[in-house]
Amino acid sequence: MAGEGELGSIVVDTATRIFRDLCDPQTINNAAEESWKQPLWRTLEDSGLTLCWVPEDKGGAGVRIADGFDILQVAGRFAAPLPLAETMLAGWLLAQTDLPVPAGAMTLAPGDDQNEILLDAGGKITGNARKVPFASEVSHLAIVAKRNGDNVIALIDSSDCDISSGTNIAGDAQNDIVFNNVSPVGVSDMPTGLGPEEVMMMGAAVRSRQMAGALAAILDLSVEYSKERVAFERQIAKFQAVQHNLARLAGEVAAAEAVSGSAADAIDRAARFDDAVFLETASAKIRVGEAAGEGAAIAHQVFGAIGFTAEHILHRLTRRLWAWRDDFGGESHWAVKLGARVAMHGADDLWPALASR
Amino acid sequence: MTQNIHFDPVRLPPEAQVLRGEVRAFLAEEIAAGSFNPECETDNDGFDRAFSQRVGAKGWIGLTWPKKYGGHERSFLERYVVTEEFRVANAPTRGHFVADRQSGPMLMKYANKDICMDVLPRICRGECCFCIGMSEPGSGSDLFAAKTKAEKSAGGWRVNGTKVWTSSAHHADYMIGLFRTSPPTEENRRHGLTQFLVDMTLPGITVNPVHQMNGSHDFNEVVFDDVIIPGTHVLGDVDMAWQQATSELAYERSGPERFLETFYILVGLVRLLGANPDLRGAEGIGRLVAQVHTLRRMSVSVNGMLQGGKEPVLEGSIVKDLGTLWEQALPAKARDLAAFSDPEAANRISFEEQLEYATMIAPKLTIQGGTTEVLRGIIARGLGLR
Structure with a gap:
């Protein structure tokens, strides 16, 4: 198992290096045209990340489900504007059939x-x-x-x-x-055990992980900026009101990281998309979606007018948070489904369901 | 710089889930025997010494402690399961919970061997209730402003002053008290405070009730009038309390009791809205369930990371901040969601009683054990902002 863990962290490190080198948000934000796109995509493909959830005998990299989710968290940190998550999802689905997995x-x-x-x-x-x-x-x-x-x-x-x-x-x-x-x-x-809802659950878990990455990135940016920016003759980080806002943002980042990581782990361990995986993935999409809204608002408040400009990179992250929370079912979509399922099972089953996770 | 807020996706080990079954069976028997009301802790103030002794007999107090002190050397994740099952059942744990969570570990670290051998086994048997003497009139969140004085004298230390908001002092056998032994220094206003183990039966201690706005009695004022505490009851180094007891804080902040205190309201709401809630009800329940699932996964993760030797200090503080705000907001959200439910519904009356109780205890949830404001300051420090 140690070997797998190490392999996992190597894959995640590779992804981090690629995004740092070729997907720097500031470089992309400044770019007048899309010449950055080709080299980035080619490198992701060459390193096996785009088909990382496809087994090796089908032409993929065959990394663990959990590691793939961590790659997506990193992609989210860099607000990667490429169909990496989508290609991974399509590959994951196709690999469970006898269909070919195209490049x-x-x-x-x-x-x-x-x-x-x-x-x-x-x-x-x-x-x-x-x-x-x-x-x-x-x-x-x-x-x-x-x-x-x-x-x-x-x-x-x-x-x-x-x-x-x-x-x-x-x-x-x-x-x-x-x-x-x-x-x-x-x-x-x-494939047995899959249907539209299960594919939606996988998509929801994927977007949750990407959003958790983007939220972590806006916390880093906001903390850093609050220590640089001086107003009223002090770093704004020294104002208690700003500190409390950043503490709230850290809370949203923490919630998003924990629940999306838990959903990824649940899918990684589960043999099928059962009630438990439903609770985990629906909860992740709901709670991370809420964090996306709260978190983006706080980050913009910290940055003031500067963060509202096209040339600043904050919007690369916040606009993707707003986009991703809508994909594969927004908070309300999943909340209605989760609430209906909880109600159907009844009040006495609620605690046992939560405690089983 | 990256903040690295991290949560391992910790799962409870099989032995913890086995233990859960045993705890549930015990609680079901207790409820059947009428020893407490699981709907919410309205009947007593959560204190029942005989119940605590039965819990002790089961071996569920001091679960993680060394066997030589009467403990059971089991994992923190097993303790986690016991804590959450007792909390969700609204079991009366006040007779032993504070001792189990923080006073016992404190003694193990800072008390002498004789005290440990005397007191810890009694805690494990459920015979020993602890209270925490920190806040004073004029000094709550600002702990270092404490004025109650302990002065060296014949026979040990002579204590004079007043503690307030002291939960369970009227039941407690012991207090862990924070007293001023020297004035603060220029450089360090935190200097000069010392922790003591206080036998609550000592002459000169008076406990006066402070009734809460809902009529229940949990808080007290504790007055010290020339109380002599033996020198052996100093915990740790004199004047250095500010350096002590930080390692247990992550456990104290991140436990299940930090977001489950009003959980019965969510259960009551699901019962009230029934098997087929409307869109609004379903969405409301779904969001609340997603939120509490998230908090629990965060909390289990922090406890698992602590068990594994990591130090998720920032993560632990965040669990308490988010958790207490959630359990505090829950009654108001449930009230909104229940607004159009059938007024004749069978569960209506019990839900309304629960709601009334929870609404009145809600304000304390973000005050006890460190206010939201203080926690946010701690989180800001963790982020490198101060």
């Missing part, structure tokens, strides 16, 4: 109640998916579709789809997709 960037559409995607008897895909992250920048999509009412996974070449232009609040590609009699690259039965 290059991918994203996924879990399919939900509002947007059904159908696979017809002729093997064609019809329907639509809304607000799919990075759809316009990837070569393949992994989607959950319905065939005769059953869930299947389809691998789709993105050039076969009608993809809208559009961005999320962070300015990253986020697109609506229309599937109009698309022939998929391949179709597979849904």
Whole structure:
């Protein structure tokens, strides 16, 4: 086990080094065009990070689920504006089927109640998916579709789809997709124990981990700035009101780190997405989403007008916090689901459920 | 610089979950026998010496302590499980909890061997209740302003002054008291305070009740009038109390009792809203459950890291800050969510009683054991801001 732990930390160290070298938020923020993108993506691919959740015999790096989540926490720290998380998720899903795992960037559409995607008897895909992250920048999509009412996974070449232009609040590609009699690259039965909700849970856990990283980064930035900035002839860090705000921000960072790390660990250990994993992942997305809102507000308050400017890097992080909290179900989405499930099990089961984690 | 706020995803070991089963069985028997009310601690003030003795007989006090002192040398994560199960059940643990959590460990570290051999086994048997004498009139959060004086005299130390807000002093066999033995120095205003083990039966000690706004009696004023404390009862070094007892603080701040004191309100709310709550009710419950799950995972993590020899001091303070604010806000949030529930619902009356009780104890939750303001200062220090 020690060996695995060490390997895990090596992978995370590699990711940290790559992002530090090629994804420095200030450099990216200053860049007039997107020339930084290619080298960063190529390096992530070459180092095996994009398909790190795909086993080696399928062309991936085969790192542990928990380590992959830690890589995403690091990616979040750097506000990485590339479909790393999405490619990892698509690879994770495809690797559980007998479909090939293509090289290059991918994203996924879990399919939900509002947007059904159908696979017809002729093997064609019809329907639509809304607000799919990075759809316009990837070569393949992994989607959950319905065939005769059953869930299947389809691998789709993105050039076969009608993809809208559009961005999320962070300015990253986020697109609506229309599937109009698309022939998929391949179709597979849904792996046992997975469905749209489970894919959403995995996506929620991924976004929670990214947000925890971004929150940690805004705490670092805010603390550092509060010690540099002088107002009323003192460092603003010396004002009790500022200290208390930063202490609150540290609390939100801590909550996000703990609950998202716990959800990642729960998925890593679990054989399937059971009630316990549901409690962990739903809680993570809810609580980290709350922390994202609170944390971003506090950081902006610390930075004052400077943090509101385009040239400052704070928005690289805060805008992604606002974007990511909406992806794969926002706080309200998961809170309704979690609350309904708690109510269904009844008051007497609440404490045993919490205490079992 | 990175802050490195870190939480290992600690899971409770199997033996802790086995112990949980034993604790639940014991509590169920106690509840069935009518020894306390699990809905909230309204009946007594949480003190029941006979109950504490039964807990001691089970071996659940001093769980982590050395066997030579009557302890059981089990892990802090096992103790964690015992603490949270007793807390959630609203069991009357005041007769032993303070001694178990902080006074015992304090004695082990700073008291002489004879005192340890005498007092610690009695704590483990549930026979010994402790109170903490820190706050004084005019000196609460600002501990170092304490004025109650201990002066060297024949037979030990002569103590004069007054402590206040002293929980359980009217039940306590002993106090860990913080007294001024020298004036503060120019360079260090924290200098000059000493901790003592005080036998509460000593002549010259008067305990006067301070009733709380909800009518219950927990606080006291403790007056010292020429009380002579033997020299052997000094804990640690004279004048140096400010350097002591910091290592236990992380346990004290991060335990389950720091966010579960009003947990029955959440259980009551779920019961009241029933199996099919509306959208608003479901969302409200979902958020509260996510929040308390988060706090518990943070708290288990800090305790696991401490057990593993790490020093998550900043993380421990954060657990108390977030935890006490959560347990304090819970009654108001539950009140909002319950506003449109069926007024004829079977659980309505008991929920309203619980809510009334919790609303009235809520203000103390962010005061006891270190106020929010003090904690935020400690967290700010941890962030390198002061």
